[in-house]
Amino acid sequence: MGIYRYTIRRLLQAIPVLLGIITITFLLSDAIPGDPVQIMLGPSPSQAQIEAIRAKYGLNQPLYVRYGNYVWGLLHGDLGESLYYQVPVLLKIKQRLPATLLLLISSFAFAIVTAIPLGVISAKRRNKPTDHISRVIALVGVSTPSFWIGLMMILIFVYHLGWFESTGLVIPWEGPGPLIAPGNQAAALGAWTDHLVESARHLLLPTLSLGTLQMAAITRIERSSMLEVLSEDYVQLARAYGVSERTILRKHAFRNAQLPVITLIGLQITAAIGGAVLTETVFAINGMGTLIVNSIYRQDFPTIMGTTFFYGLVFVIGVIVTDISYAYVDPRVTYGEAE
């Protein structure tokens, strides 16, 4: 029962889900009041202009034809053309994706790297001062809105201390731009260093702002999960056979305790996508979040549908990755075939 076959099967199973997302967003955008053509043409367009635009975007055709065309386009990687930007939606997503991806990856990395040790230590020193401190941090973290954290950090670290930047992102892998003297390795190295420092200065606050909620949520589940596993018979048995507490924590308890954590991280991806919209707004980042919000303001239906489909795709992949890692951690979870 190979992991490859399982992955392929899960991907095939994702097709109906994606088709559902496409259909629902398509029908919703048709049912929503408001006419994108009027928004495009301003207050008092002539009837001829309206007809021309409708014909250009195929809006004069019946619903099922438009639906068929849309799905057919999707199969060819065509998400339609943005009514506002007048460029293909896919191009727009390509432009905006790196910033959001960078933000999501860095905030999840921050969340996981801090939350797991915090949760484990908290469980190990249950009801001791370390545990209380970490629980207070987690409680504050889950109950504080991320945009408020963002605004407060901007106030302190940008306006008062001036340590970091509060607007936009610098994408690290895009490089420092053309060098004045090609071949000058010292200059190139310096430019790259400056570029990466700049990138970090822009990235840190949005990462903390978005990652705090994930960090807090993961810490809480990690703690309770570890506590549960530490009281299991097999941990007791390891103790009874003279295994040291350190080995018990790292080997005998840790892996079992990660199952609920993995589930939570998978689910948090959705929450983080939502959170990214707010974070991008607070930190003026031109990412997917601002793209989707602005498209809604402008009734730019192809872009709304395209970005929604894209987020759906990300989420479905997230769930599949969660399931696969689940089976990887726990041998009791098989890849869905009889033994």
Added chain:
Amino acid sequence: MSEPLLEVEDLRTQFFTEDGVVRAVDGISFTVNEGEIVGLVGESGAGKSVAASSIMRLVEQPGEIVGGEIRFKGETIFGLEDVERDGDGPPEKVPRDDMLSNAEVRERIRGREIAIIFQDPMESLNPVFTVGGQLREFIEINRDLPENEARDLAVHMLREVGIPEAEERYDDYPHQFSGGMRQRVLIAMALACEPSLIIADEPTTALDVTVEGQILDLVDDLQGKYDTSFIWVTHDMGVVAEICDRVNVMYLGEIVEQADVDSLFHDTQHPYTKALLNSIPRPDQSVGELNPIAGVMPEAINPPSGCRFHTRCPEAREVCTRTHPGCREVGDGDGPHRAACLKHEGVFNAGYVESESIENKTTGGFDVGLTEEGEADD
């Protein structure tokens, strides 16, 4: 007679809960000699398992061993001494100098000298590691063997406890084993570390009867072969009869009767033991004739005054509500036979004979309903 392997003296383990102090083990003393299987019997909540984990110093917060002594092969696993405090007040109990440290207990006693088999084989193996890997790890720790030798020994032990195709099953995960097979694995773990003493904490309770029989036979065989001593914790008098050499009957944290298995069964000296024996179902009895112990065991947080069993005892008299009997020698046979019951007037001299009998109104027990139903059927 040679020095006993394990000596437990006046052991007290308490749990400090929000509702009060639970005296789970309240002053028990017993010994285990080499090559012996000693039973620790009693109902649920009698403190058997707490006593077992106390011996390995595995009692978890909020539980704590608060008194008594545990000696094993001349080493002190637990022991306190009085130290005079400055100024007034009672002397303070502190660990004795010769008591093993936590690290010493972990490295020298657990697994190496005393191993344990838990009640529920389904929960005792770690689901994310292979059975062989877990066995090998414990062997490596407690036998100081390199990995490949530990592996060979692990396979050998799996074969020894009757796992078919041990070589192949080595890499299987616990969920691929049945309950009985898992208990065999746990027995293999215990024996592989070659301890002098194995504590079996109700190891067959979670298994069905046919498997229970197989496991008991297996332990019987291997006990002779490896010459290991056992403490066999159980509530099942049938198992006791089958496997134990000597028996300690526990009630509410205390040992109420202590004897070798024959005189315990044929010359029972304590009403509680008698009640336990009477509550074993027999094929020639109907449910109505079955004679379970009246009522439920009181909580150890607030034990009854006097003899703790007097609330359920058919032979209780007024004096039993006032006087607490210790466990004393009562037997007239050859071996030692100790019991904690005032009815042995010659030993306790508490005025049992003149004392008035008391009616025990049982509450909450299931005997009443069952008996009435039984009578209605007649």
